[in-house]
Amino acid sequence: MKLRKFTSDEIMITCMSREIRNGDIAIQGLTTPMAIISYYLAKATHAPQTTIMQLAGNILTYTKAPPQISLLFNEFEAMRRSVHIGTQTEVYEVIFKRLESIVEFFRPAQIDMFGNTNNSLIGSDISKLRLPGGFGIADVAALYPRTFYYCPRHEKRVFVENVDHIGGLGLRTKSESHQRRDIHIISELGVFEIEHESRRMRLSSIHPGIKIEDIKENTSFEILTPEKTQQTSPPTELELQLIREKIDPLNIRRLEYLSGKTRENALLNILDKELSLTI
Amino acid sequence: MQNKVVKINEACQTIQNGETVAIGGLTIHRKPMSFIHELIRSGKKELHLLTLGGSIDVDLLIAAGSIDRIDAAYVGLEILGFAPNFRKAVEGRVIEFNEHTEYSIMAGLEANLIEAEFIPSKLLIGTDILKSLNYKTFRSPITDDLLVAYPRICPDVAIIHVQRCDEYGNCQINGINAIDLLLAKSSRRVIVTTEKILPTEDFMSVPSSTNLPSTFVDTVVESPFGAHPTSCFPHYTYDLWHLLHYMESSKKGKTENYIKQHITDLDSFEGYLNLVKDDVKRVTVRES
Incomplete structure (x- = not known):
């Protein structure tokens, strides 16, 4: 078999896509290009009946062929495919009614070994770093039977022993009903879940080319590992082709990995390309 | 139905220092930026701000010293990153920030709506x-x-930017809607800024498109490109270049210069549009 190279964003998107079951309702929150790419990918492969709600869930879209995502015209692209425009209240009504079917990928600033997440603030009471806020994560994380997080940067400062401020609720909770939930985490190094019995994070599969040591070195707590480690199935030719050529040829997904000046330059580069295509 | 059209400075004069002002739109989508400029230009102080998701709207008002409390579920510039003045002011405890979630805001407004x-x-x-x-x-x-x-959350006044409405305030909001209808229903007064004022007959042919009716609206202000540098579908998309420029100048601690140059040194939002006319042109989508 020919071994084709892929990047960590591509294997992450593939893993995210594979979590979506045919007939699920996939919701995109704010600023999550990898999430929307994974929804389109699922719809174009194993889950053609996926319903997609974009722009914080407000815009219900319909598409047969996988569309190309846009940075500059995100709302315009969604509107072009819209069958209905809702309100934020209605988004929550859909969530409450269809809890079992909802897939929503959140990106936490911190996640701990119990699956608690934080997008509020980093640090102690004395010195705090203020983050933009979690928007709706804390509302729904504890409600979903399946909660999904994705972490493009698997680093110690993201995978922490205890989050500094609990937004999305993990499994270390007194409420029985909260403990039966499934929490899945997809990072650049592997796929993880919160084990029901121990309520601790456990490795489900490790991405090709990654060693257990890589995970240990980049995690602030001990991740439970099975005796025999399973390897993540790599993206197929079709999945790679769809991501690279159809859904995200401008490589918008890469922005989720970059920071500082590199990110700004990549962003301006994408914007210029989009502008030259439209005018 | 009465004609509710006034000039932007007249509408702004109805806002008292210390009032709770609800801002429509979401993050970098359909923010009432011309009205934000007017609030700053008229030197409003001690406002309490409420918005589902804020970006440059909140950040500018903080930098201008117009607000002392903000209630929101998110304040940031989406893919561009942190809102610089928001972050600095909250970390330095210059303003009070109540971090909400989507639900806590919606529930508070719903409570107000049913007088619970x-x-x-x-x-x-x-x-x-x-x-x-x-x-x-x-x-x-x-x-x-x-x-x-x-x-219950009780805004004194909601400011909402819409694509089109008539002189009575029958509005068609297009694209992302967020919680604007809920804000309009649960706020004591509602000021609508609009890209265009159109004859009421235009609304009668498609009444189901009037998603914010005049019964909830008190004041109408015509303000073309009034959401720039945020988006207003289908007229223009968000101006990420301008927003980057804003962030860049704020990181260097020069938001004061930005405010002076783009707001307080100018007589009106038209002056701003003229100053940034190349930016505006770049993000304007030609109507086909």
Whole structure:
């Protein structure tokens, strides 16, 4: 078999896509290009009946062929495919009614070994770093039977022993009903879940080319590992082709990995390309 | 129905220092930027701001010293990153920030709408967000389950930018809607800024498209490109270049210069549009 190279964003998107079951309702929150790419990918492969709600869930879209995502015209692209425009209240009504079917990928600033997440603030009471806020994560994380997080940067400062401020609720909770939930985490190094019995994070599969040591070195707590480690199935030719050529040829997904000046330059580069295509 | 059209400075004069002002739109989508400029130009102080998701709207008002409290579920510039002045002011405790979630804002507004003291719900129990909001919990009189009392949120005035409306305030909001209808219904007064004012006959042919009716609107201000540098579908998309420029100048501690140059040195929002006319042109989508 020919071994084709892929990047960590591509294997992450593939893993995210594979979590979506045919007939699920996939919701995109704010600023999550990898999430929307994974929804389109699922719809174009194993889950053609996926319903997609974009722009914080407000815009219900319909598409047969996988569309190309846009940075500059995100709302315009969604509107072009819209069958209905809702309100934020209605988004929550859909969530409450269809809890079992909802897939929503959140990106936490911190996640701990119990699956608690934080997008509020980093640090102690004395010195705090203020983050933009979690928007709706804390509302729904504890409600979903399946909660999904994705972490493009698997680093110690993201995978922490205890989050500094609990937004999305993990499994270390007194409420029985909260403990039966499934929490899945997809990072650049592997796929993880919160084990029901121990309520601790456990490795489900490790991405090709990654060693257990890589995970240990980049995690602030001990991740439970099975005796025999399973390897993540790599993206197929079709999945790679769809991501690279159809859904995200401008490589918008890469922005989720970059920071500082590199990110700004990549962003301006994408914007210029989009502008030259439209005018 | 009465004609509710006034000039932007007249509409702004109705806002008193210390009032709770609700801002429509979401993050970098359909923010009433011309009105934000006017609030700053007229030197409003001690405002309490409420918005579902804020970006440059909140950040500018903070930098201008117009607000002392903000209630929001998110304040940031989406893919571009942190809102610089928001972050600095909250970290330095210059302003009070109540971090909400989508639900805590919607529940508070719903409570106000039905004139209830609070709305009960199980959401957010166990989170630090609930602790920081300092909301009370209680036992359900029916099941004895633990519930959160989401207290009513009562904005004095809502500012909402729309694509089109008539002189009475019958509005067609297009694209992302967020919680604008809820804001309009639950705020004491509603000021609408609009890209265009059109004859009422244009609305009568498609009444189901009027998603914010005049019955909830008090004041109408015509303000073309009034959401720039945020988006207003289908007329123009968000101006990420301008927003980057804003962030860049703010990181260097030069937001004051930005405000002077783009707002306070100018007589009106038209002056701003003229100053940034190349930026505006770049993000304007030609109508086909």
